[in-house]
Amino acid sequence: MKEGNILEIKDLCVNLMTVRGIIYAVQGVNLNVKEGEIHGIVGESGCGKSVSTKAVMKLHDEEKTEYTGNIDFLSSKGEVDIVPLNKKQMREIKGKDIAMIFQDSMTALNPIMKAGEQIAEQLRAKLGLSKTDAKKRALEMFEKVGILPAEKRYEQYPFEMSGGMLQRVMIAMALSCEPKLLIADEPTTALDVTIQAQILELIKDLQRESKTSVIFITHDLGVIAEICDSVSVMYAGRVIETGTVVEIFDEACHPYTKALLESNPKEGDQGEYMKTISGAPPLLYEKFTGCPYAPRCDYATEECQGALPETVVLNATHSVACHHYKRVRGEE
């Protein structure tokens, strides 16, 4: 692993066996997350954002999922490849070294267990704390994420809390064991805009304080710009462009990234039609031999149909997978 990286995903493929056949949900993802950074993953629904990050915690049904490639992770016990780990070894990492926040906090918490207890339970199981210590620590976490008054909230059940509060509980839970990596899977999508801003601010603050690395999945480019250090753009189960936020927003080299940025509404756009990308992302029932974006791409040529584009490294932080990136940048 490279110095300073906490996670290196190499050629990750995830195949999901379903009743309708195999879904090649992730088709060779390469992704690096540096220590202490917030790395955004952006893309349309069904592009493999969630599937690839859930693979990092092996949360898919093990009997119906096939993983190939490497997921190298710098755990508290040193470097490990997550792909070959068994259930028991994985349990050592889950909850303690890697934690996850989910989109819908209303259903992601056990409806009939006290909110505080759901955190205390994890502290007892993962850190071996006693009942009283676990409760004390859970109350501290509640105060940290702004669930007040902590004592009262500790005893409440999820149905007695609002969506924003529940997401705070999720965050408190995820960070309670001081993980090295936090995966946030669209944590603000189900919330209304004002609460969204609060939750983003909270995640940013806590991240700055704890220096935890974060993978932040979203389809909202505005959110990416606000909190991320670097970004990976995913399309049809692959990462098609990676770079720092500045590189992605100002020097995008992939036609899809460009189109995504152009379809983001800006201030002062009034009276004009919103730009969209015509067509829909492909279904993932087969492996691609050509560029999966070609049918929707303005730059596509015959070359794109015939060969899957290699990832080209432009500089230490910026890389792109497109045959025509130079033309997109206007160099040709």
Next chain:
Amino acid sequence: MKEYVKYIGKRIIAMIPILLIVSFAIFFLLRLSSTDEAAVIIGERQATDELKARVTQEYGLDKPELIRYFDWLKGVVVGDFGKDYDSGQDIGELISSRIPVTLGLVLISSALGLTFAIILGVISALHRNKPLDTGISLVMLFFCSVPSFLVSVLVLLILTKFIPGYSFIGTYNNFGEFLQRISVPAVIMALNQLALLGRVTRSSMVSQLQAPYIVTANAKGLTDKDITYKHAFHNAVIPVLTVAGMSFANAIGGTVLIEQIFSLPGIGGLLVSAVQGGNYPVVQILVMFMLIVYLIMSLIVDVLYVVVDPRVKLQ
């Protein structure tokens, strides 16, 4: 705890109007039929007009129905349940000798049925779509769809063939014999309950195991044991409780049939003969008894609900 006592007290008080309404309805529905009560008391054959007139006088059969209802109700409240038309025996005595069989059948079969339903349902859900699950589901489907009287007859035939000289049916003289007599019918009734409750447990458990909070529990790095029992099972048991309440109620009715088949001296057999013979005082008391058992069962289920599900509050 104090809350529970208060709630249970309230519920018991709320039973009084139900009991009054049902007793009123039963009393008058029975009187709608054309049965000649005086003739029933004397016995159809010996009923001369002279005897009938005497009995009518003695039992107050000629009073207006409403007054007869309140006379009867007064008696019941102070513990005088009236006299059996057939034997002249006090009804309180008559049914108290028959309650153990019926209550035993209902309680034992419900307890057995629920316990094994939960165990098998959970095992089935954990081995979903594997041979073990298919096997359990098939057996449950069998007992769910085959009526229990058929199973009873089959079981009796088989048992008497393989254990000759042993009596599985009829009356009992001591507690050991009591258990012997009711064990087979109780198991058969339990099988019937198990089939339904087991299938509910399985499907409830399967859906809970796929719920998003299970993914969270998994991401927290909890053990499979904690995920399955502390999280999924606790949630899965709630709908099972609802169905269990209804299933217990069915069991009360089910005893009528099963007691007939096994010739058990219980409430069921008595009820059938009382209805057929126009023995109204007995019918009235037995229906009220079954209603009370039913009400108590549903009260227990409701209280358990509050214990298991924090979203349900005592009001």
